[in-house]
Amino acid sequence: MKASEHHLHKTDSFITDYLVATLEKLFDPIPVPIILVDDQARIKMINSVFASYLGYEKEQLIGKHVADVDKNTRFPYVLKSKKSEIAWKHRFENGHTAIVHRIPVVEDGDVKFGFGMVLFQDLEEFKDIIKENKLLETELIHIKKQLKKLYGATYSWETIIGDSEKMIQVKYMGRKVAQTHSNVLLLGESGTGKELFAHAIHNDSRRTHHPFVKVNCAAIPSNLLESELFGYAEGAFTGARKGGKIGKFELANGGSIFLDEIGDMHMDMQVKLLRVLQEREFEKVGDNKPITIDIRVIAATNKNLRELVNEGTFREDLYYRLNVMTIELPPLRERRGDIKDLARLLVNKLSNQLGKYVTTISQETMQYLKNYDWPGNVRELENILERAINLTEGDTILPMHLPSYITSQKVRHVSDGPIQALNEIIEEAERVAISRCLTYTNGNKLKTAKLLHISRSSLYDKIEKYDL
Numbered sequence: 001m002k003a004s005e006h007h008l009h010k011t012d013s014f015i016t017d018y019l020v021a022t023l024e025k026l027f028d029p030i031p032v033p034i035i036l037v038d039d040q041a042r043i044k045m046i047n048s049v050f051a052s053y054l055g056y057e058k059e060q061l062i063g064k065h066v067a068d069v070d071k072n073t074r075f076p077y078v079l080k081s082k083k084s085e086i087a088w089k090h091r092f093e094n095g096h097t098a099i100v101h102r103i104p105v106v107e108d109g110d111v112k113f114g115f116g117m118v119l120f121q122d123l124e125e126f127k128d129i130i131k132e133n134k135l136l137e138t139e140l141i142h143i144k145k146q147l148k149k150l151y152g153a154t155y156s157w158e159t160i161i162g163d164s165e166k167m168i169q170v171k172y173m174g175r176k177v178a179q180t181h182s183n184v185l186l187l188g189e190s191g192t193g194k195e196l197f198a199h200a201i202h203n204d205s206r207r208t209h210h211p212f213v214k215v216n217c218a219a220i221p222s223n224l225l226e227s228e229l230f231g232y233a234e235g236a237f238t239g240a241r242k243g244g245k246i247g248k249f250e251l252a253n254g255g256s257i258f259l260d261e262i263g264d265m266h267m268d269m270q271v272k273l274l275r276v277l278q279e280r281e282f283e284k285v286g287d288n289k290p291i292t293i294d295i296r297v298i299a300a301t302n303k304n305l306r307e308l309v310n311e312g313t314f315r316e317d318l319y320y321r322l323n324v325m326t327i328e329l330p331p332l333r334e335r336r337g338d339i340k341d342l343a344r345l346l347v348n349k350l351s352n353q354l355g356k357y358v359t360t361i362s363q364e365t366m367q368y369l370k371n372y373d374w375p376g377n378v379r380e381l382e383n384i385l386e387r388a389i390n391l392t393e394g395d396t397i398l399p400m401h402l403p404s405y406i407t408s409q410k411v412r413h414v415s416d417g418p419i420q421a422l423n424e425i426i427e428e429a430e431r432v433a434i435s436r437c438l439t440y441t442n443g444n445k446l447k448t449a450k451l452l453h454i455s456r457s458s459l460y461d462k463i464e465k466y467d468l
């Protein structure tokens with residue numbers, strides 16, 4: 001047995017006079033109300049702030065039972081239950097309402113003493129703090145969202161919809177590429193999700209906590225693109241901002257820069273971009289101090305860069321610099337299996353945004369959507385659905401809510417397109433024929449099978465095969 005324990009047992013009291021004197025010295029100057037009671041809930045120590053809060057001199061309180069000072073006290077109960085009460089609201093007998101802690105100190109199963117403190121002496125003070133905290137929290141969330149919008153990547157692999165084989169393959173490539181340090185080139189028709197991929201690659205890379213900055217090379221006039229990308233020094237040209245301007249490359253330092261529509265970049269700028277890619281440094285317009293950056297370039301275009309190189313409008317050296325890790329996003333008509341999920345999720349998202357309660361796409365409507373060729377890809381699908389949601393009166397999108405060029409589609413003449421393998425032509429014709437018939441019979445499979453002169457089981461196989 002240690003000497004101190006021996007001393008405690010000998011005096012038969014855990015809170016010795018010596019301890020009380022020491023604690024009093026310690027707690028009295030602290031401007032937070034603190035109290036110590038013995039195992040019988042008699043006050044052993046109370047600091048001056050607490051005593052005056054209760055309306056007494058502290059000498060008047062020592063030795064008194066807590067219930068004689070404040071009849072609302074829960075200390076006797078806490079000592080009995082041996083359970084702490086943390087941040088409880090308490091109304092003192094004198095009318096003060098506060099937030100308090102009541103803590104029984106237990107050793108070897110026995111309560112030795114009770115410790116109490118008043119956290120907020122008046123509830124309004126507590127409410128104000130909570131309110132302020134809540135406000136700060138909301139403000140923080142808002143600012144974080146704005147920041148993410150400005151310099152962040154908002155999409156990840158999970159938000160990119162598509163389970164078709166083609167999408168699984170490109171997402172797999174995207175994940176792999178994200179882990180490397182290389183620049184990335186995203187190819188694909190307009191609206192296939194190149195920007196989404198750029199976001200997801202950045203988010204999934206080690207640069208995720210650094211900025212993601214987007215530049216649309218086609219939207220900025222070529223004479224302004226240089227200062228947009230590299231920034232300019234003070235006095236670089238007439239009308240230049242005081243203090244100069246920071247460029248997108250510098251803003252994205254440590255992170256990724258997404259150069260959209262790279263195929264539209266002017267030849268002069270292509271040379272400058274090539275230098276940044278090779279040397280990782282550049283100068284601001286009107287300044288000759290080199291700025292070194294650590295950045296990953298994710299470039300995208302819906303143009304055929306190889307063709308542009310052949311035509312002489314895109315530099316071959318830049319093309320090879322960019323074309324290291326290339327991902328080609330498939331058009332929607334080559335992954336019709338994704339249309340159903342995409343349409344459903346987009347309707348969900350859009351009806352929330354538009355404040356409309358549209359939840360369903362009728363089977364017939366879905367057939368039309370699956371049958372259409374979508375030259376504008378997912379962006380076109382999104383626009384068509386937004387239009388349909390606005391036109392819908394009830395909760396279901398019907399064929400009448402689609403533009404007529406979608407509902408009046410004719411079977412495409414395969415001879416119109418490029419030469420294809422015969423089995424592909426036959427499959428396409430079969431898919432379109434079944435889809436049209438399902439639309440005609442309003443999804444009735446028995447009728448469809450009869451009209452097409454095939455067995456029901458064969459129809460089911462083909463519906464599954466073509467994901468109709």
Ligand SMILES: Nc1ncnc2c1ncn2[C@@H]1O[C@H](COP(=O)(O)OP(=O)(O)OP(=O)(O)O)[C@@H](O)[C@H]1O
Pocket residue numbers: 159160161162188189190191192193194195196197260300301302342378379382
């Ligand atoms: N797989 C997908 N899942 C969910 N939404 C998608 C998907 N692909 C595209 N979208 C949506 O379609 C729209 C167009 O996508 P995005 O801007 O990424 O296409 P893009 O290929 O960059 O087009 P552009 O070449 O015209 O710039 C966006 O609103 C995007 O949210």
